[in-house]
Amino acid sequence: MANYKYHLLVCGGTGCKASESDRIVNMLNNEIRENGLSSDAKVVTTGCFGFCEKGPIVKVLPDNTFYTRVTPEDSKEIVMEHLVKGRRVERLLYVDPETKKHITDSKHMGFYQKQIRIALRNCGFIDPENIDEAISRDAYIALGNVLAGMTPEETCNVVKESGLRGRGGGGFPTGLKWEITRKSQADQKYVVCNADEGDPGAFMDRSILEGDPHAVLEAMAICGWAIGATKGLIYIRAEYPLAIKRLKIAIDQAMEYGLLGKDIFGSGFDFEIELRYGAGAFVCGEETALIHSMEGSRGEPTFKPPFPSVEGYLGKPTNVNNVETFANIPVIFNKGAKWFASIGTERSKGTKVFALAGKINNVGLIEVPMGTTLREVIFEIGGGIKDGKAFKAVQTGGPSGGCLTQKHLDTPIEYDTLIEAGSMMGSGGMIVMDEDDCMVSVAKYYLDFTVEESCGKCSPCRIGNKRLHEMLETITKGEGTMETLDKLKTLSHVIKDTSLCGLGQTAPNPVLSTMDNFWEEYLEHVEGHKCRAGSCKSLMQYIIIPENCVGCTACARNCPVNCISGERKQLHVIDQTVCIKCGTCMEKCKFNAIEIV
Amino acid sequence: MSSIKVKLKEKDIAKIQEICKSFDNKPGDLINVLHKVQGEFGYLPAEVQEVVAENLNVSLAKIYGVVTFYSFFTMIPKGKHPVSICTGTACYVRGAEKVLEEFKKELGIKVGESTPDGKFSLTCLRCVGACGLAPVVQVGEKTYGRIAPDDVKNILAEYEDN
Numbered sequence: 001m002a003n004y005k006y007h008l009l010v011c012g013g014t015g016c017k018a019s020e021s022d023r024i025v026n027m028l029n030n031e032i033r034e035n036g037l038s039s040d041a042k043v044v045t046t047g048c049f050g051f052c053e054k055g056p057i058v059k060v061l062p063d064n065t066f067y068t069r070v071t072p073e074d075s076k077e078i079v080m081e082h083l084v085k086g087r088r089v090e091r092l093l094y095v096d097p098e099t100k101k102h103i104t105d106s107k108h109m110g111f112y113q114k115q116i117r118i119a120l121r122n123c124g125f126i127d128p129e130n131i132d133e134a135i136s137r138d139a140y141i142a143l144g145n146v147l148a149g150m151t152p153e154e155t156c157n158v159v160k161e162s163g164l165r166g167r168g169g170g171g172f173p174t175g176l177k178w179e180i181t182r183k184s185q186a187d188q189k190y191v192v193c194n195a196d197e198g199d200p201g202a203f204m205d206r207s208i209l210e211g212d213p214h215a216v217l218e219a220m221a222i223c224g225w226a227i228g229a230t231k232g233l234i235y236i237r238a239e240y241p242l243a244i245k246r247l248k249i250a251i252d253q254a255m256e257y258g259l260l261g262k263d264i265f266g267s268g269f270d271f272e273i274e275l276r277y278g279a280g281a282f283v284c285g286e287e288t289a290l291i292h293s294m295e296g297s298r299g300e301p302t303f304k305p306p307f308p309s310v311e312g313y314l315g316k317p318t319n320v321n322n323v324e325t326f327a328n329i330p331v332i333f334n335k336g337a338k339w340f341a342s343i344g345t346e347r348s349k350g351t352k353v354f355a356l357a358g359k360i361n362n363v364g365l366i367e368v369p370m371g372t373t374l375r376e377v378i379f380e381i382g383g384g385i386k387d388g389k390a391f392k393a394v395q396t397g398g399p400s401g402g403c404l405t406q407k408h409l410d411t412p413i414e415y416d417t418l419i420e421a422g423s424m425m426g427s428g429g430m431i432v433m434d435e436d437d438c439m440v441s442v443a444k445y446y447l448d449f450t451v452e453e454s455c456g457k458c459s460p461c462r463i464g465n466k467r468l469h470e471m472l473e474t475i476t477k478g479e480g481t482m483e484t485l486d487k488l489k490t491l492s493h494v495i496k497d498t499s500l501c502g503l504g505q506t507a508p509n510p511v512l513s514t515m516d517n518f519w520e521e522y523l524e525h526v527e528g529h530k531c532r533a534g535s536c537k538s539l540m541q542y543i544i545i546p547e548n549c550v551g552c553t554a555c556a557r558n559c560p561v562n563c564i565s566g567e568r569k570q571l572h573v574i575d576q577t578v579c580i581k582c583g584t585c586m587e588k589c590k591f592n593a594i595e596i597v
Numbered sequence: 598m599s600s601i602k603v604k605l606k607e608k609d610i611a612k613i614q615e616i617c618k619s620f621d622n623k624p625g626d627l628i629n630v631l632h633k634v635q636g637e638f639g640y641l642p643a644e645v646q647e648v649v650a651e652n653l654n655v656s657l658a659k660i661y662g663v664v665t666f667y668s669f670f671t672m673i674p675k676g677k678h679p680v681s682i683c684t685g686t687a688c689y690v691r692g693a694e695k696v697l698e699e700f701k702k703e704l705g706i707k708v709g710e711s712t713p714d715g716k717f718s719l720t721c722l723r724c725v726g727a728c729g730l731a732p733v734v735q736v737g738e739k740t741y742g743r744i745a746p747d748d749v750k751n752i753l754a755e756y757e758d759n
C-alpha cells in the first residue's frame with residue numbers, strides 16, 4: 001500500500017452498500033481524477049469496519065481519519081478538503097457521545113478501544129476482491145509453513161494447544177475434532193465450512209466472508225492437510241449474494257496463484273473448494289442436516305452418533321467447522337498456539353465476534369477477548385442504550401439462547417459462564433433490549449421462529465413448541481392463568497429432554513430464561529392483565545384524562561368504530577368494550593388528554 | 598401449497614435440460630439445480646419440477662419435498678416488485694412488526710401473497726444482515742433502512758408508474 005500518499009477505504013459490506021457506498025466509491029474516484037490526484041490517492045472498497053450504526057464509513061490512511069454517515073454528495077468535499085488542502089472535514093468526523101468532541105483518529109474511539117481483532121483482522125483493511133492485498137497481510141503464509149514442515153498430526157496438535165473452541169455455537173474443541181477426523185479411516189474425507197448463519201440478527205460470518213474470504217479458504221486447506229482431505233465445501237446461505245460473489249472471486253484467484261488446486265506450494269498436496277447453497281432453512285445450520293442438504297435432500301437432522309467426523313458427507317468422514325472458527329486458524333499458526341492461548345480465559349481462549357444490535361447506540365460488528373463482561377460490551381463498546389432509555393435485557397445465542405438481565409451485566413463472556421447464567425454463547429448474535437420491550441413477547445417472537453423452522457421430524461419439537469407458542473399467545477392476550485405458567489414450564493422441560501436435535505432441545509430456552517429472569521412480568525400479564533412495556537396490544541387501554549379533556553370532539557369524530565361519547569365542551573369517554581386500539585384518538589387529541597395504560 | 602398451472606414452451610424445457618446437464622444430471626446437485634432454475638423462471642411451478650425430476654432421475658415427490666422444505670424456493674410467482682420485510686431479531690426490536698402491518702394495510706394483501714395486478718408481493722425475510730439499518734425493507738434489489746410506518750406510503754409511491 002506504500003505507493004500512494006493517501007488510501008481511502010470505503011466500507012463495501014452489505015449494510016453500507018445498502019446506503020449507496022458503491023456510489024461513494026465512484027464519486028470519490030471521479031473527484032480524484034478531476035483533481036489530477038490519481039497517482040496520489042487510491043480508493044479501496046473493503047469489508048465491514050464494524051461500526052455499522054454510523055455507516056457508510058470512509059477511512060483515510062495514513063492518518064486514520066474516520067468519516068461517518070458519508071453520502072455520495074460528500075465525496076467532493078472529502079477530496080477537495082482532505083486530499084487537496086490537507087484539512088479534515090470536521091462535520092463528517094465521529095463525535096464522542098460523552099465529550100461531544102470530534103474524534104480524528106479512529107484509534108481513540110471507545111468503540112475500538114476494548115476490541116482485539118483476530119478473526120476480523122483484515123476486515124475493513126483490504127480489498128477482499130484482490131488476493132494481493134490479502135497476501136500483503138500474511139495470507140497463505142501459514143498454509144505454506146504447514147505444508148513445508150508439519151505432519152498432519154503436528155498440525156492438529158497446534159490447534160489443540162491453542163485451546164480454540166468452535167464458534168458456531170457448541171464450543172467443541174476444534175483441535176480434538178480435527179484429530180478425530182484425521183484418525184477416521186477412509187479413501188475420501190471432506191472439510192466443510194458452515195456458513196449457514198441461521199440466527200436472525202447475526203451477521204458475523206457474513207462479514208468475515210465479505211471482508212476477508214481468503215482467511216477461510218486458507219484455513220480450510222490447512223484443515224484438509226491435517227485430516228487428510230482433498231476436498232472442501234462451503235455451505236452458504238443463498239441470501240448472502242455479496243459473500244458468495246466474493247468467495248467465488250477469492251477461490252478463482254487462489255487457484256490461479258496455485259494456493260488452492262493441485263500440488264499446492266509444490267508439496268504434492270491437492271485441495272479444492274466448492275460452494276453449496278442453502279435455501280433458507282434454519283435447521284440446516286445443524287451439521288447433520290447441513291450434510292443432508294448438501295447431498296440434495298430435505299435438511300432434516302439425524303441422530304448423533306455417528307458424528308460427521310466419522311460418517312458425514314456421502315458417508316465419508318467430514319470435518320465441519322464454522323466460518324469464524326476457520327478465520328482464527330491462520331493466525332494461530334502464524335503467531336503460535338501459546339500466543340492465542342494467552343488471550344481470553346482459562347476455559348475459553350481467544351476472542352469472540354459479536355453482532356451487536358437492537359436498542360443500542362453503536363450497532364455493529366465487534367470482536368472482544370473472551371472474559372470481557374457484558375457491561376463492557378454494551379456500555380463501553382456499544383455506547384449504551386439508545387435514546388437514553390433504561391437497559392432491560394440482552395439476548396445471546398439467538399433462538400437457542402436466553403435473555404440475561406441487569407444482574408448478569410458483570411458476567412464475563414465465556415462458553416460456560418453464559419450457560420450457567422441460563423443463556424449460551426451461540427454463534428454471536430447479541431440483541432440489546434430496553435424498557436419498551438415486553439419479555440413475554442420476546443419469548444413469543446423466538447418461538448414463532450422455531451415453530452416455523454422446525455423440520456417436523458420429531459413430535460416434541462413439532463407439536464410441543466407449537467403448544468408453547470399458543471400458551472404465550474394466551475398470556476400476551478391477558479387470558480393466561482397461573483396454570484398456563486405451570487404448564488409452560490413443564491412442557492418446556494419435556495421438549496428440551498426429548499427432542500431429536502439441537503433446534504428442539506434449545507427452542508424452549510428463550511421461554512425458560514425469560515421466566516427465570518423476568519418472572520414478575522409474566523405474573524403481571526396473568527394476574528394484573530398488564531404489560532408494563534405497553535407492547536401487548538390486548539392488554540393496553542386508551543383512556544381520556546378528565547383534567548386535560550376540553551371536549552373538542554376531535555377524538556370522537558375520528559374514531560373509526562365510534563366508541564367515544566361526550567357532548568361538546570364536556571368530558572369524553574371511551575367505551576373499552578368496543579375500542580379496537582387503533583390509536584387514532586391519541587393522535588388527533590391536541591390537548592394530551594389521551595393516554596395508554 | 599397452491600400452485601399455478603403453466604404450459605412450458607419448448608425452449609423453456611430445453612433451458613431446464615441444459616441447467617440439469619451443467620450439473621451432469623447428478624441427483625446430489627438437486628438443490629443447486631433448483632437454485633439455477635428458479636433464478637431463470639422466478640419460481641418453481643409443478644410443470645418445471647416435472648422436467649427436473651425426469652432429467653435428474655428422481656421422483657417428483659422428492660423434488661416437491663425439497664421445494665416445500667426450503668423457504669427460498671417458491672411455487673408461486675413473485676410480484677413485479679417483490680417487497681421483503683426483514684423480521685430478524687434486530688429489526689423486530691426496532692419495530693419491524695409495525696412496518697409490516699403498514700405494508701399489509703397499504704397493499705391489502707397478506708404475507709406470501711401478491712396484489713391482484715401482480716405489481717407487488719409481500720414476504721418476510723430472516724435477517725439480511727444490515728442490522729445497523731434496522732428496520733430494513735427490500736423492494737426488488739433496493740434496500741431501505743431505518744424505516745418507520747410513516748415511510749411506507751412514500752416507498753410504494755416510488756413504484757407507482759411501472
Ligand SMILES: Cc1cc2nc3c(=O)[nH]c(=O)nc-3n(C[C@H](O)[C@H](O)[C@H](O)COP(=O)(O)O)c2cc1C
Binds near residue numbers: 166286
Ligand atoms: C439448530 C441448529 C442451528 C445451527 N446453526 C448453525 C449455524 O448457523 N452456523 C454454524 O456455524 N453452526 C450452527 N450450528 C452448529 C453446528 O451444528 C456445528 O456444531 C458447527 O457448525 C460446528 O462448527 P464449530 O465447531 O466450528 O462451531 C447449529 C446447530 C443447531 C442445533
Ligand code: SF4
Binds near residue numbers: 461462
Ligand atoms: S428437534 Fe425439531 S428440528 Fe430437530 S429433528 Fe426434531 S423436529 Fe426437526
Ligand code: SF4
Binds near residue numbers: 552590
Ligand atoms: S380530542 Fe382530546 S380534548 Fe378533544 S374531546 Fe377528545 S380527549 Fe378531549
Ligand code: SF4
Binds near residue numbers: 542559563581584
Ligand atoms: S383507539 Fe381507536 S378505536 Fe379506540 S377509542 Fe381511540 S380512535 Fe376509537
